[in-house]
Amino acid sequence: MLKEFKADLHIHTCLSPCGDLKMSPKAIVEEAEKKGLDIIGVCDHNSAENIKVAIKVASGTKVNILAGMEVTSAEEAHLVALFDGPEQALELQDIVYANLLPGENDESIFGYQVVVNELDEVEDLNKRLLIGATTLTLDKSVEIIHSLGGLAIASHIDKESFSIIGQLGVIPEGLELDALEISPHMNREEAKTKFSQYSDYPLISSSDAHFLEDIGKKSTVFLLKEAKIGEIRKAFGNVEGRRILS
Ligand SMILES: [Zn+2]
Numbered sequence: 001m002l003k004e005f006k007a008d009l010h011i012h013t014c015l016s017p018c019g020d021l022k023m024s025p026k027a028i029v030e031e032a033e034k035k036g037l038d039i040i041g042v043c044d045h046n047s048a049e050n051i052k053v054a055i056k057v058a059s060g061t062k063v064n065i066l067a068g069m070e071v072t073s074a075e076e077a078h079l080v081a082l083f084d085g086p087e088q089a090l091e092l093q094d095i096v097y098a099n100l101l102p103g104e105n106d107e108s109i110f111g112y113q114v115v116v117n118e119l120d121e122v123e124d125l126n127k128r129l130l131i132g133a134t135t136l137t138l139d140k141s142v143e144i145i146h147s148l149g150g151l152a153i154a155s156h157i158d159k160e161s162f163s164i165i166g167q168l169g170v171i172p173e174g175l176e177l178d179a180l181e182i183s184p185h186m187n188r189e190e191a192k193t194k195f196s197q198y199s200d201y202p203l204i205s206s207s208d209a210h211f212l213e214d215i216g217k218k219s220t221v222f223l224l225k226e227a228k229i230g231e232i233r234k235a236f237g238n239v240e241g242r243r244i245l246s
């Protein structure tokens with residue numbers, strides 16, 4: 001039986017330097033419940049250290065967590081990676097950490113990168129330069145995400161900065177993206193017109209929330225059997241009745 005799932009697949013936690021400190025996994029899950037979201041993608045910049053806690057606090061709620069990361073490619077373009085479980089996201093994290101540009105996070109400029117537990121207590125401050133780019137090209141990043149069983153989605157393609165189109169002017173031919181994401185600043189109809197040359201790609205809307213109040217500001221409604229990557233992949237391909245409803 002297929003059901004509707006309201007999904008916001010791009011949400012940052014307090015681990016992202018630009019994420020509000022109130023964005024703890026616990027607070028995010030509570031906010032997602034309040035907004036009636038069935039699926040959320042937890043995607044911090046170049047890290048997945050708050051994923052396990054997010055999954056833990058969401059268990060027993062109606063919110064399903066997809067373990068994600070927003071990878072910054074060598075081209076300085078953002079890419080949302082989504083997985084079913086923390087293991088794959090943490091495997092990606094190992095690869096990303098090994099390919100992060102050197103340097104330490106300057107908390108006075110970029111903000112704190114807070115790893116928390118399920119009680120909202122600070123466990124660690126990540127010192128890596130998570131806001132920076134990796135040395136992984138877009139091609140390579142997509143290849144790695146797919147090899148780990150994940151979805152690779154171009155972040156906020158309507159944004160001038162840190163999007164594939166903003167950085168390169170185009171979406172390179174042959175880049176095997178699973179979908180394109182538009183930010184809350186653009187609606188689907190505008191996007192379909194503006195990006196008509198990319199109509200072969202499925203289009204999703206996400207909040208890219210860095211603040212609690214922005215969670216669910218934009219979302220995508222899917223018709224799926226369950227909240228799994230394989231089901232979303234089918235919806236992207238309009239397979240077996242799975243599809244994007246709005
Ligand atoms: Zn981004």
Ligand SMILES: [Zn+2]
Nearest residue numbers: 010012070208
């Ligand atoms: Zn983001």
